[in-house]
Amino acid sequence: xxxxxxxxxxxxxxxxxxxxxxxxxxxxxxxxxxxxxxxxxxxxxxxxxxxxxxxxxxxxxxxxxxxxxxxxxxxxxxxxxxxxxxxxxxxxxxxxxxxxxxxxxxxxxxxxxxx
Amino acid sequence: xxxxxxxxxxxxxxxxxxxxxxxxxxxxxxxxxxxxxxxxxxxxxxxxxxxxxxxxxxxxxxxxxxxxxxxxxxxxxxxxxxxxxxxxxxxxxxxxxxxxxxxxxxxxxxxxxxxx
Numbered sequence: 001x002x003x004x005x006x007x008x009x010x011x012x013x014x015x016x017x018x019x020x021x022x023x024x025x026x027x028x029x030x031x032x033x034x035x036x037x038x039x040x041x042x043x044x045x046x047x048x049x050x051x052x053x054x055x056x057x058x059x060x061x062x063x064x065x066x067x068x069x070x071x072x073x074x075x076x077x078x079x080x081x082x083x084x085x086x087x088x089x090x091x092x093x094x095x096x097x098x099x100x101x102x103x104x105x106x107x108x109x110x111x112x113x114x115x
Numbered sequence: 116x117x118x119x120x121x122x123x124x125x126x127x128x129x130x131x132x133x134x135x136x137x138x139x140x141x142x143x144x145x146x147x148x149x150x151x152x153x154x155x156x157x158x159x160x161x162x163x164x165x166x167x168x169x170x171x172x173x174x175x176x177x178x179x180x181x182x183x184x185x186x187x188x189x190x191x192x193x194x195x196x197x198x199x200x201x202x203x204x205x206x207x208x209x210x211x212x213x214x215x216x217x218x219x220x221x222x223x224x225x226x227x228x229x230x231x
Contacts, residue, residue, distance in 0.1 A: 045220070
């Protein structure tokens with residue numbers, strides 16, 4: 001596709017439910033990132049994949065958060081037993097190369113609301 | 116670790132007026148600097164970036180930013196804004212060396228509202 005796509009765009013979950021957020025990166029992009037953007041804040045780094053390998057998950061806020069990219073393309077961010085503090089916009093980004101000066105291209109985000 | 120401070124959370128201006136969105140950063144190592152723009156219901160789009168060379172960088176739609184190392188600033192400017200520039204603007208940094216140089220650190224954003 002032309003850009004990074006994410007689905008669903010909006011998700012409402014009851015507290016305690018599990019959710020799965022999908023990211024389709026730009027075709028051929030090696031690197032994939034997840035960021036969390038709370039209301040009124042800038043995006044904060046969650047995790048980074050190089051192809052199918054998760055090289056950095058230091059930003060995941062708890063063990064309820066899990067991300068995967070099994071075939072090195074589509075990625076899923078899963079949140080188990082959602083809590084109200086998980087309400088945020090979850091952004092996915094991809095870049096062509098591994099690091100350095102390569103530009104990260106962002107998707108439109110998934111807005112998660114936990115009631 | 117790095118941090119980014121955007122001094123103004125909201126900046127209202129009239130159409131055709133000049134604007135400056137301020138950004139200061141803190142880092143113990145050299146960084147790359149970025150401005151991203153987020154239009155309503157859209158993802159972040161890269162507006163411009165400073166990697167090396169000339170400290171003044173420009174975007175295709177008339178914005179410019181100047182890297183000032185001594186003041187650790189990367190302020191965004193436009194001499195004459197349009198209604199269509201209404202958006203949220205995020206300043207971000209990334210280190211240019213080390214093991215985590217893929218990780219962007221963002222400021223909290225500045226909402227630019229251009230009024231007729």
